[in-house]
Amino acid sequence: MALKTEPFVLNIGPVHPSTHGVFRMRATLDGEVIIDMEPVFGYLHRGIEKLAEERTYTGVIPLTDRLDYLASMSNNLAYVLAVEKLAGIPVPERAEYLRVILAELQRIASHLIAVGAFLNDCGAFFTPFLYMFREREKIVDLFEMVSGQRLLYNYMRIGGFTQDIPDEFLPALDKFVRQMPGFIDEYDRLLAENEILLARAKGVGILPKELAINICASGPVLRGSGVNWDIRKVDPYSIYDRFEFDIPTGSAGDCYDRYRVRVQEMRQSLRIIEQAMKQLPSGAVRSEVPHLIHPPAGEAYAHIEAPKGELGFYLVSDNSIAPYRCHIRAPSLMNLTALREMMLGWKIQDAIIIFGSIDITMGEVDR
Amino acid sequence: MKFERYGKGIAKGLTVTIRHMFRHPVTVQYPEQRLNTSRRFRGNELIWDNVKCTGCGTCAKTCPQGAIEIVTSTNLVENKYEVEKYQIDTGYCIQCGLCVEACPYEALYMGYSYERAKYRRGELVQTKEMMLESPDRQVSGYFYPDFAAKLPRQTLLVERITEKE
Amino acid sequence: MIPSPGLSLEHYWQTLPPDWPGGFWWHWLVFTVIIIAFILMLVMGYIWIERRGMGRMQARLGPNRAGPFGLLQPVADAVKVLTKEDLVPANADKIVHWLAPVVAFAPALMIFAVVPFQDGALLADLNIGILYVVAISSVSTVGIFMAGWGSNNKYSLLGAMRNVAAVVSYEIPLILAIIGVVLIAGSLSLNDIVLAQNIPFILLQPLGFLLFFIAGCAEINRSPFDLMEADSELVAGFHIEYSGMKFALFYLVEYAEALAISAIITTLFLGGWRGPALPPWLWFLLKVILVFFVMVWTRTTFPRVRIDQLMALAWKFLLPLALINLIITAIQVLAWSEALLWVMIPVNIAIMVILVLLWSKLSKLGWGRVEV
Numbered sequence: 001m002a003l004k005t006e007p008f009v010l011n012i013g014p015v016h017p018s019t020h021g022v023f024r025m026r027a028t029l030d031g032e033v034i035i036d037m038e039p040v041f042g043y044l045h046r047g048i049e050k051l052a053e054e055r056t057y058t059g060v061i062p063l064t065d066r067l068d069y070l071a072s073m074s075n076n077l078a079y080v081l082a083v084e085k086l087a088g089i090p091v092p093e094r095a096e097y098l099r100v101i102l103a104e105l106q107r108i109a110s111h112l113i114a115v116g117a118f119l120n121d122c123g124a125f126f127t128p129f130l131y132m133f134r135e136r137e138k139i140v141d142l143f144e145m146v147s148g149q150r151l152l153y154n155y156m157r158i159g160g161f162t163q164d165i166p167d168e169f170l171p172a173l174d175k176f177v178r179q180m181p182g183f184i185d186e187y188d189r190l191l192a193e194n195e196i197l198l199a200r201a202k203g204v205g206i207l208p209k210e211l212a213i214n215i216c217a218s219g220p221v222l223r224g225s226g227v228n229w230d231i232r233k234v235d236p237y238s239i240y241d242r243f244e245f246d247i248p249t250g251s252a253g254d255c256y257d258r259y260r261v262r263v264q265e266m267r268q269s270l271r272i273i274e275q276a277m278k279q280l281p282s283g284a285v286r287s288e289v290p291h292l293i294h295p296p297a298g299e300a301y302a303h304i305e306a307p308k309g310e311l312g313f314y315l316v317s318d319n320s321i322a323p324y325r326c327h328i329r330a331p332s333l334m335n336l337t338a339l340r341e342m343m344l345g346w347k348i349q350d351a352i353i354i355f356g357s358i359d360i361t362m363g364e365v366d367r
Numbered sequence: 368m369k370f371e372r373y374g375k376g377i378a379k380g381l382t383v384t385i386r387h388m389f390r391h392p393v394t395v396q397y398p399e400q401r402l403n404t405s406r407r408f409r410g411n412e413l414i415w416d417n418v419k420c421t422g423c424g425t426c427a428k429t430c431p432q433g434a435i436e437i438v439t440s441t442n443l444v445e446n447k448y449e450v451e452k453y454q455i456d457t458g459y460c461i462q463c464g465l466c467v468e469a470c471p472y473e474a475l476y477m478g479y480s481y482e483r484a485k486y487r488r489g490e491l492v493q494t495k496e497m498m499l500e501s502p503d504r505q506v507s508g509y510f511y512p513d514f515a516a517k518l519p520r521q522t523l524l525v526e527r528i529t530e531k532e
Numbered sequence: 533m534i535p536s537p538g539l540s541l542e543h544y545w546q547t548l549p550p551d552w553p554g555g556f557w558w559h560w561l562v563f564t565v566i567i568i569a570f571i572l573m574l575v576m577g578y579i580w581i582e583r584r585g586m587g588r589m590q591a592r593l594g595p596n597r598a599g600p601f602g603l604l605q606p607v608a609d610a611v612k613v614l615t616k617e618d619l620v621p622a623n624a625d626k627i628v629h630w631l632a633p634v635v636a637f638a639p640a641l642m643i644f645a646v647v648p649f650q651d652g653a654l655l656a657d658l659n660i661g662i663l664y665v666v667a668i669s670s671v672s673t674v675g676i677f678m679a680g681w682g683s684n685n686k687y688s689l690l691g692a693m694r695n696v697a698a699v700v701s702y703e704i705p706l707i708l709a710i711i712g713v714v715l716i717a718g719s720l721s722l723n724d725i726v727l728a729q730n731i732p733f734i735l736l737q738p739l740g741f742l743l744f745f746i747a748g749c750a751e752i753n754r755s756p757f758d759l760m761e762a763d764s765e766l767v768a769g770f771h772i773e774y775s776g777m778k779f780a781l782f783y784l785v786e787y788a789e790a791l792a793i794s795a796i797i798t799t800l801f802l803g804g805w806r807g808p809a810l811p812p813w814l815w816f817l818l819k820v821i822l823v824f825f826v827m828v829w830t831r832t833t834f835p836r837v838r839i840d841q842l843m844a845l846a847w848k849f850l851l852p853l854a855l856i857n858l859i860i861t862a863i864q865v866l867a868w869s870e871a872l873l874w875v876m877i878p879v880n881i882a883i884m885v886i887l888v889l890l891w892s893k894l895s896k897l898g899w900g901r902v903e904v
């Protein structure tokens with residue numbers, strides 16, 4: 001005699017148990033198995049694209065900080081590249097190298113949070129989270145030395161930077177780069193081969209290759225599914241074609257592969273930073289740019305490989321001091337569209353892990 | 368679960384955790400021990416020099432939030448602008464520092480402190496008199512390297528933990 | 533002299549040991565007070581050990597503001613919890629809701645009636661000691677299920693049902709591991725088991741210890757099996773709707789049961805109060821704290837298992853190993869006698885290693901949608 005059961009709707013609500021922001025999933029459950037899921041977002045919408053039309057080109061930079069607030073340098077970089085493309089402003093060599101160093105440091109910092117939060121969702125009671133925050137603290141100290149703030153840096157400007165790096169930055173960065181591989185090895189020893197983690201995360205939440213390409217996923221989500229696509233190699237911006245680094249890819253597209261891809265990317269970022277430090281030239285850090293920029297009328301799109309994926313800025317100008325239209329292609333929003341397919345058929349506990357492994361930040365999704 | 372690694376992964380994880388017990392914790396006991404912030408720290412307040420300021424209003428135009436309010440009047444005797452009201456609402460300020468960079472006469476500086484909590488929102492608005500430099504309102508070295516050189520060195524975590532022990 | 537069932541109380545009073553001047557009721561009173569005080573003090577100590585220990589393992593300090601070294605932190609927690617409002621949901625079953633924490637907490641206290649602190653120093657030296665422990669510890673599951681039902685909340689019912697399923701599954705490897713020890717010691721009474729441990733049984737029964745530890749952690753909802761109560765992924769499990777002193781009782785249940793399992797492990801496997809130089813009760817205390825420290829260590833390190841993996845672990849991994857362990861122990865007890873005890877230690881450790889490796893290779897638990 002089969003029991004008559006009926007599915008019920010569960011609201012994995014905006015006040016989320018795990019640390020990913022205000023995101024709501026309306027899941028229809030049959031027992032413990034998810035049979036349907038509907039994501040609801042928009043709780044953090046602040047109207048950044050509209051606000052950008054009312055500020056000068058330089059004044060938009062603090063706004064872009066607040067998109068993916070865990071990786072501000074990357075957002076600044078994407079916007080500044082777009083404006084320089086629009087207005088045709090050259091950037092001195094030293095500024096280019098510094099941008100690369102800061103962007104890669106920011107990638108390491110963002111992946112530390114991503115991996116830490118993922119392992120926290122798996123249930124390891126804050127231990128890997130706190131260890132990774134200790135490393136992130138070192139990076140944030142470096143950023144504080146350079147820009148003055150710890151989370152929303154507002155350091156890059158159109159044409160370079162306003163202020164050069166202080167003298168103690170490079171020795172401290174050198175110490176960090178030498179310590180960090182040992183710490184990444186320690187995290188691997190802690191949890192990478194743990195049988196419980198393998199049982200929880202391997203084979204769970206698979207994103208097939210075709211689906212990943214069809215929904216325009218990018219970043220570690222795409223690379224975890226086996227697609228070898230990284231904007232730093234495919235369409236190099238800034239001076240990335242001068243550095244040697246590998247692109248880690250996964251094979252199965254499950255949560256474990258995405259986690260491994262992020263850890264390997266941290267190691268590759270350290271490689272890039274070492275090369276950039278050796279080749280850092282001296283010179284000016286900002287080209288001559290007027291206080292208020294009037295780019296010629298036109299449009300430009302610049303994209304970078306942000307830690308979460310492909311972050312793009314589309315700017316339209318009409319020769320005034322403010323952008324006419326600024327549209328932001330947010331990687332987290334695109335990666336989120338596959339969530340439903342990834343979650344069907346798994347249990348509630350897997351749903352939390354799958355959601356954590358995509359690594360979204362609501363500031364980007366809602367803008 | 369396939370225990371293909373025979374429990375070795377579990378054992379390795381345990382060794383990492385137990386070794387951490389013997390390391391020095393990284394916690395700083397806040398009110399008793401304080402870390403030095405960066406020399407370029409963009410603190411909660413701004414410091415204004417009323418001798419150098421001419422009332423041009425570049426800072427107010429540059430501020431993305433519109434937090435600066437300036438009211439001037441002409442002083443025909445000395446042939447310059449008289450700044451009657453220079454007010455910054457630090458509740459709106461996002462501490463981006465664009466105003467400091469924009470001032471052509473180097474009359475505005477970022478503050479260095481971060482313990483400036485107030486009980487009422489109205490007290491966050493800083494008027495002309497409150498913004499002058501005084502011994503308890505220290506100037507930060509943001510955008511001004513000569514001020515930065517006078518401030519103490521930042522404590523870095525990467526120097527407190529020297530090796531993986 | 534221990535009374536066997538069927539004798540009258542008169543007969544028992546005449547056969548009391550001579551060193552109890554007041555008689556049966558004084559013995560009972562003194563031990564009850566000692567046990568309750570011991571449990572409450574040690575539970576507070578456990579809370580402190582867990583929070584400080586976990587903090588140090590996570591490269592931070594634990595609580596250190598409430599009293600020197602944070603020693604008064606559990607007291608602060610208790611005071612906080614006592615001053616909270618006691619909310620009862622509107623449609624809840626009031627009696628069941630009120631009674632659940634009591635039913636869950638009482639067994640944890642009652643287990644200590646048969647745990648020996650010193651030679652002969654226990655509340656009641658039952659000759660069915662360990663069977664009593666197993667029987668009583670299952671009652672607290674009823675309390676948890678009452679909590680889940682009485683809260684009138686879908687999610688607490690879900691958590692409670694998970695808990696019942698897990699506890700029932702893990703009882704069996706637990707009991708089979710205990711039987712291995714009982715076979716070697718020859719008696720069910722806990723005092724006799726401790727007295728029979730010239731070599732601590734952990735060396736003679738390493739597989740049994742491992743099984744008991746894992747099954748014990750699962751019974752008391754501790755990491756890595758804490759998906760029933762710290763289900764931070766979704767809801768807080770069966771004690772969502774509790775606040776105030778009732779919540780404090782559930783919190784206490786978790787630590788008191790951890791204390792009970794550590795005490796049982798100490799008695800069965802580590803040699804109870806036996807030890808060279810220090811007073812016996814101090815040895816007991818040290819061993820209990822050591823076992824709890826290992827539990828804190830595993831909590832800090834491991835992620836959680838999923839509910840179907842939990843059940844698969846119990847039925848497909850622990851149960852066959854427990855049966856094999858039982859068979860091998862029985863053969864050893866029959867075939868080899870006391871003389872060759874020292875030889876048995878490496879033999880048993882080797883058997884455990886081989887069995888665990890072999891079984892890990894052979895078992896493929898859980899159903900993944902993709903071959904892993």
